[in-house]
Amino acid sequence: MTQPSTAPPAKRSFHLPNFSTLGPLIALLVACIFFATQSDRFLTLNTFSLILQQASFVGVIAIGQTLIILTAGIDLSCGMIMALSSMVIGKLAVEQGLPVGLAILAGFAVGAFVGWLNGLLITRWKLPPFIVTLGMYSIVFAAVRIYSRATSVPMPPDGLTFLAQRFELFGTRFSYGSLLMLLLFLLTWLYLNYTAPGRHIYALGNNPEAVRLSGINNNRLLLSVYTFAGLLYGVAALLLLERIGGASPEAGQTENLESITAVVIGGTSLFGGRGNVLGTLIGALIVGVFRSGLTLMGLDSVYQNLITGILIILAVATDQFSRRRS
Amino acid sequence: MTQPSTAPPAKRSFHLPNFSTLGPLIALLVACIFFATQSDRFLTLNTFSLILQQASFVGVIAIGQTLIILTAGIDLSCGMIMALSSMVIGKLAVEQGLPVGLAILAGFAVGAFVGWLNGLLITRWKLPPFIVTLGMYSIVFAAVRIYSRATSVPMPPDGLTFLAQRFELFGTRFSYGSLLMLLLFLLTWLYLNYTAPGRHIYALGNNPEAVRLSGINNNRLLLSVYTFAGLLYGVAALLLLERIGGASPEAGQTENLESITAVVIGGTSLFGGRGNVLGTLIGALIVGVFRSGLTLMGLDSVYQNLITGILIILAVATDQFSRRRS
Amino acid sequence: MSAPFSSPGSSPGSAAAPGSRPLVMEARGLVKRYGQVVAMNGADFELRPGEIMAVIGDNGAGKSSLIKALSGAVTPDEGQIFLEGRPVAFRSPIDARREGIETVYQDLAVAPAMTIAENLFLGREILRPGPVAKLLKLIDRKKMLEEATRHMQGLQFAIKSMSQPVETLSGGQRQGVAVARSAAFARHVVIMDEPTAALGVREGNMVLDLIRQVRDKGLPVILISHNMPHVFEVADRIHVHRMGRRAAILNPKVISMADTVSVMTGALRPEDLSPDMLAG
Amino acid sequence: MSAPFSSPGSSPGSAAAPGSRPLVMEARGLVKRYGQVVAMNGADFELRPGEIMAVIGDNGAGKSSLIKALSGAVTPDEGQIFLEGRPVAFRSPIDARREGIETVYQDLAVAPAMTIAENLFLGREILRPGPVAKLLKLIDRKKMLEEATRHMQGLQFAIKSMSQPVETLSGGQRQGVAVARSAAFARHVVIMDEPTAALGVREGNMVLDLIRQVRDKGLPVILISHNMPHVFEVADRIHVHRMGRRAAILNPKVISMADTVSVMTGALRPEDLSPDMLAG
Amino acid sequence: NQPIIGLITKTETNPFFVKMKEGAQKEATRLGAKLMTAAGKQDGDNAGQVTAIENMVAAGAKTILITPSDSKAIVPAIAKARAAGVMVIALDSPTEPASAVDALFATNNYQAGILIGKWAKASMGSKKAVIATLDLFPGHPVGIARHNGFLEGFGVKGVTSKSPDLVNTSVVCAQDSFGDQAKGQTAMENCLQKNPDINVVYTINEPAAAGAYQALKAAGKEKDVLIVSVDGGCAGVRNVQAGVIGATSQQYPLKMASMGVAAGVNYAKTGKKASGYVDTGVALITNKAIAGVKSNDGKFGLANCWGE
Numbered sequence A, B: 001m002t003q004p005s006t007a008p009p010a011k012r013s014f015h016l017p018n019f020s021t022l023g024p025l026i027a028l029l030v031a032c033i034f035f036a037t038q039s040d041r042f043l044t045l046n047t048f049s050l051i052l053q054q055a056s057f058v059g060v061i062a063i064g065q066t067l068i069i070l071t072a073g074i075d076l077s078c079g080m081i082m083a084l085s086s087m088v089i090g091k092l093a094v095e096q097g098l099p100v101g102l103a104i105l106a107g108f109a110v111g112a113f114v115g116w117l118n119g120l121l122i123t124r125w126k127l128p129p130f131i132v133t134l135g136m137y138s139i140v141f142a143a144v145r146i147y148s149r150a151t152s153v154p155m156p157p158d159g160l161t162f163l164a165q166r167f168e169l170f171g172t173r174f175s176y177g178s179l180l181m182l183l184l185f186l187l188t189w190l191y192l193n194y195t196a197p198g199r200h201i202y203a204l205g206n207n208p209e210a211v212r213l214s215g216i217n218n219n220r221l222l223l224s225v226y227t228f229a230g231l232l233y234g235v236a237a238l239l240l241l242e243r244i245g246g247a248s249p250e251a252g253q254t255e256n257l258e259s260i261t262a263v264v265i266g267g268t269s270l271f272g273g274r275g276n277v278l279g280t281l282i283g284a285l286i287v288g289v290f291r292s293g294l295t296l297m298g299l300d301s302v303y304q305n306l307i308t309g310i311l312i313i314l315a316v317a318t319d320q321f322s323r324r325r326s
Numbered sequence C, D: 001m002s003a004p005f006s007s008p009g010s011s012p013g014s015a016a017a018p019g020s021r022p023l024v025m026e027a028r029g030l031v032k033r034y035g036q037v038v039a040m041n042g043a044d045f046e047l048r049p050g051e052i053m054a055v056i057g058d059n060g061a062g063k064s065s066l067i068k069a070l071s072g073a074v075t076p077d078e079g080q081i082f083l084e085g086r087p088v089a090f091r092s093p094i095d096a097r098r099e100g101i102e103t104v105y106q107d108l109a110v111a112p113a114m115t116i117a118e119n120l121f122l123g124r125e126i127l128r129p130g131p132v133a134k135l136l137k138l139i140d141r142k143k144m145l146e147e148a149t150r151h152m153q154g155l156q157f158a159i160k161s162m163s164q165p166v167e168t169l170s171g172g173q174r175q176g177v178a179v180a181r182s183a184a185f186a187r188h189v190v191i192m193d194e195p196t197a198a199l200g201v202r203e204g205n206m207v208l209d210l211i212r213q214v215r216d217k218g219l220p221v222i223l224i225s226h227n228m229p230h231v232f233e234v235a236d237r238i239h240v241h242r243m244g245r246r247a248a249i250l251n252p253k254v255i256s257m258a259d260t261v262s263v264m265t266g267a268l269r270p271e272d273l274s275p276d277m278l279a280g
Numbered sequence E: 001n002q003p004i005i006g007l008i009t010k011t012e013t014n015p016f017f018v019k020m021k022e023g024a025q026k027e028a029t030r031l032g033a034k035l036m037t038a039a040g041k042q043d044g045d046n047a048g049q050v051t052a053i054e055n056m057v058a059a060g061a062k063t064i065l066i067t068p069s070d071s072k073a074i075v076p077a078i079a080k081a082r083a084a085g086v087m088v089i090a091l092d093s094p095t096e097p098a099s100a101v102d103a104l105f106a107t108n109n110y111q112a113g114i115l116i117g118k119w120a121k122a123s124m125g126s127k128k129a130v131i132a133t134l135d136l137f138p139g140h141p142v143g144i145a146r147h148n149g150f151l152e153g154f155g156v157k158g159v160t161s162k163s164p165d166l167v168n169t170s171v172v173c174a175q176d177s178f179g180d181q182a183k184g185q186t187a188m189e190n191c192l193q194k195n196p197d198i199n200v201v202y203t204i205n206e207p208a209a210a211g212a213y214q215a216l217k218a219a220g221k222e223k224d225v226l227i228v229s230v231d232g233g234c235a236g237v238r239n240v241q242a243g244v245i246g247a248t249s250q251q252y253p254l255k256m257a258s259m260g261v262a263a264g265v266n267y268a269k270t271g272k273k274a275s276g277y278v279d280t281g282v283a284l285i286t287n288k289a290i291a292g293v294k295s296n297d298g299k300f301g302l303a304n305c306w307g308e
């Protein structure tokens, strides 16, 4: 969030941070066990499949958010970019009658383009990511409204059917969307850990000056991260369309905070350079488990808010304590 | 936002950051000149008084937010704490019939208490401020709903009248609330620049390890910052009551983003340790000027969103460029 | 500064033979593990009143870890620290500061965006006179700038203004700030972890002078350094650290620089030294 | 390594007299201002093929600023840099790297949370074989660890594992990582800003050896150091920097250490030296 | 074995929905049913409502009552729930198409707008009206229905219930208030800056109206400006009696909720689903009755208001 020109946060620590996803995982398990004792409907594959589905598009957004936060940035426009992409896909496929494949490609391109625009403003003008993406949020918000004329576009039942398909596993139906999300998490994890540009993303968040001095083009790297994140928001748009069966002009307003929450619960530092994208997956699932478990317990929605607040703090505290132990 | 245990971000820069508020000020002036050419109603004392009034409670919240961001933290619960305080003051004064002064004190105490709770979780359990205050947002949100039973409390016309008074200056009526906000900005600026604890706040955000090693009690300092910020949110509650003439259970939901925006536009780094609270004042005013100016131009609200997004980016870009010049 | 064989620690300020006055600082069997790495492995340490005790050793031997334990910056896993004979357990640098122990850390704990003067006085700002000012903790900027200039003048760094942010200083100038800070405020013990590493010839000698001045005020100094000429110039005794523990305490008045290096690198075993080379 | 008076730069790799082969690097009139501070004030510089050029000077003299300009890390306000005779304008360290210039910066540009191996290979990771791996830029972790061990072995730091994060290393070990990196990858010029400052006696000597090896491969080395014995041990010529500019180039084969220090501190004017002490 | 009934509101904060929830809770307790509640994060949060539907179906709800945030986008999720044998009733606002749910218990928002529009027109008499509107936020169907209904009632030409978007003919200042008091006040202040002659203010709901009144009072104009609103909450009705609001269209969220719960219990007992559109009614509340516009006074309003 600083200007790339001000340089290396050469952080040091005596207590070694533990990058494993063990902490969040423990919190997730504890939450599951707790809810299982509260409702016998909780510990079913069905619930599990549902939580995965519900986490799917925020999860994919959170992948992009993780990449950006690893570079010590932040993206407030993520949900809106998704909304725009979904509107583009919906409009083109349904109203313009474009082939579905082409419409999807156009949606992806729009997502990547807006992401690229974010990256351009951040790298060229050296603006703080917070401001650029906040401004972009407003701009894309207006664009969605103007483009959609504030009307949602329902999917025709035979339009994107392939998306709505489910597959059976142990008698439970899972959505391809959940599968895609899991796959993207895995691929991103591999990318971050086993490719050179992946490692550079960590280094960039860790000490941008070191990256610059080692002859890597910081700006190009950052630009590619924001563009790729935009592409991921396009993929999230697809999952959103699958999930709610239509493009809504009201979508995308809360996903920024939700995705950042998943990232931080997952143990990634908002200061960049430290974290793990699989932690983000667990973070997204933890939020889903709370929501689903509390609903199953039949709690009044106001009290759900109360308890969710407490549980989020406890989940991260569990993580902290488990790190301090190890 | 990291765990205080992981240590010193010993940032260095070759291009010296310029801490003056010159950049934001230029952006503010440019915006004012632009709107003055667009509407002859803009350049009036009346408009100015109104913008000040509208900025008043978000402005006071943004003071607390600046202090917290200077320590490399963040507060998402600020608006909600204000809502709770205003509800407490309203309920006690109107429904319980407590003397107004006592009710206000109780409101301040509640604000400071919740702030202290934030600080406690952050310092004792070493949790990231993002998570603690996000959780606190949900908790206080629920508390406000339960406590207010979702009903707003109107001020009796003779209840907090002293608050609603205006004073005349050059034929324009200014509210005491605006005055209070300006005063608080000035005092905080003096505090940050001319007292030992004020300087420690900067140092803490700059290099927490250096502060720890120099024998300052980091935790106590952080705790006092969060508590003081909570108290400021209590003061903001008073201004809110003055402004809208009653306590609303729906208040406080957007002030976190708004105050962070004012802080960042004002040139304070989200990484802590660098910034100026007077910049925050200018940041808050810039947002008010945009809103007021665009309305005067008679723009449709969708387009207002679009333009606001662009203007926020341009405002910070102006700031950046003016720094690079100097 | 030559001294009789049998009397180690013979410089003006340093007092008497072992036993007569209690040790200022003592550590027994300190252990610190980081995962598999053992930074300290049963390290002992002692410091007599008014002496300059040099600590030398290979990179990674555990010198910084030792002094971090002595200054409260890290808590050892095992072992005991004594101050003036009483056992102490520093839980934070605040505790050590309270005992008057001042430390220059190797990674120079400074706040880069703040000015030199502010860094010098961080945590003990000069306040304006008057009870109101004391209550509000109003700082006296002018006085701080003056005092800072005075403190830094002694070291003769070519620094223009004390209101310059530390991040604009050169590597050596930054080190000068950290050194000046510790020397100015110590009341009991001064610990310096490689204070001359980044310094030029002239500036390094200034710091050595400063160290002697501190000793002459009666305060003992712990000096970690890789610079053998510097060590031999000022040290009363030399603590050799090897693989996480004390290998020997040498007498620089007797032993040669080459032999010292041999002990340090393990080429020479302390047992094989003549007894007078060892400092009691 | 004694040499005839008239032939400066007489070590094996270094070639010929001035003029016969073009200068590898040359700078003329470099100026860099930071607000009121003038870090470089018309600084000149030259580097001959295959020589070790030491750069010495007081703290804050502008040495780091000079080499930052030579390595593209800062852009000078005025002046010109030549590489093999052609004028170059480095706009970033990428440009300098592309020319085969490797630099160890004084503030050790490392990513603290990343492992030693990753830091060593940052920006030029070893990729797995095969076209797919090349396309995806898949890194070969095993090979990188092995290579890292090999590079670091030469310096004999007692580091257990190359997959340790750099932030867990001691000050000297960290410096070792930065030095090993530059030596391993240079193809044209190696620049080292105080590479031995935090090193122990043994490790420091290892680095001096390494510098000689680099020179023997035919690569010229720019060595900034405050350690006069080190400088005199390896340097072919000594560039003395004073108040933002070059004061003189000295011949270490002729001039004494004490005189050198005098020139550096300004006690002795270069004009007053005998001509043979100046290196052409 | 209690029947489980789910209630999904647009938000957690709007008193209208909070009271709806309380009404449903009371009725559920009376009839021995178990009520589950959920809400979107904010108005327009369709994804949150979809999630709530899924979780309630998973939790065994047999009836789901929903105030759809996005009338179109919610349809597929409702279809899935109905396919699982759940009866879905829309409350307050319809889905598009209306047939997507089993039944709709709602007020006609367009009608609510027409009522206050007619009243305002009649009250102004021959005076020239300068109109400001404090709307919900861009593109919200309820906001559009009330706003356009108000204009039609006011006699603005060319507005019909079919107009897809906010019509702004003869409106000098249209601002978003998000139905929030503080934001309503800011919007009103800015409108007054733009045109100090404003004398009719339409507001999306009563909190926004209260905000508008604050702004007018600060400008010393509260006596000269007519404020009309929609909702009929008790606080709003009291404001009508106090002369803050000229007239408001009262709605009956408690009625919607209790009817919905009763239908749910009935479905659980008899297996018979509710169907069709039940208009829960809207009444104009004002203390300044005007000939030709049917209205009720504040006393009636207070007796029938929701909230406290």
Ligand SMILES: Nc1ncnc2c1ncn2[C@@H]1O[C@H](COP(=O)(O)OP(=O)(O)OP(=O)(O)O)[C@@H](O)[C@H]1O
Pocket (backbone or CB within 6 Å): A013, A014, A015, A016, C034, C035, C037, C038, C039, C057, C058, C059, C060, C061, C062, C063, C064, C065, C066, C106, D167, D168, D169, D170, D171, D172, D173, D198, D200
């Ligand atoms: N926070 C830490 N986490 C893990 N290992 C550590 C940590 N701090 C120090 N170590 C390890 O402990 C050992 C001793 O480190 P220390 O800094 O005490 O050495 P030193 O003697 O001061 O070395 P130098 O002369 O290079 O400064 C080293 O091997 C180092 O890698």
Ligand SMILES: Nc1ncnc2c1ncn2[C@@H]1O[C@H](COP(=O)(O)OP(=O)(O)OP(=O)(O)O)[C@@H](O)[C@H]1O
Pocket (backbone or CB within 6 Å): B013, B014, B015, B016, C167, C168, C169, C170, C171, C172, C173, C198, C200, D034, D035, D037, D038, D039, D057, D058, D059, D060, D061, D062, D063, D064, D065, D066, D106
């Ligand atoms: N980014 C900067 N902003 C302002 N001043 C700077 C900056 N960088 C360096 N300087 C100033 O320029 C001068 C030269 O600094 P430089 O780092 O080049 O010195 P040096 O010769 O390397 O010293 P040392 O031996 O202590 O490392 C110093 O006075 C320093 O304060």
Ligand SMILES: [Mg+2]
Pocket (backbone or CB within 6 Å): C063, C064, C065, C106, C193, D170, D171, D172
């Ligand atoms: Mg050390």
Ligand SMILES: [Mg+2]
Pocket (backbone or CB within 6 Å): C170, C171, C172, D063, D064, D065, D106, D193
């Ligand atoms: Mg330097």
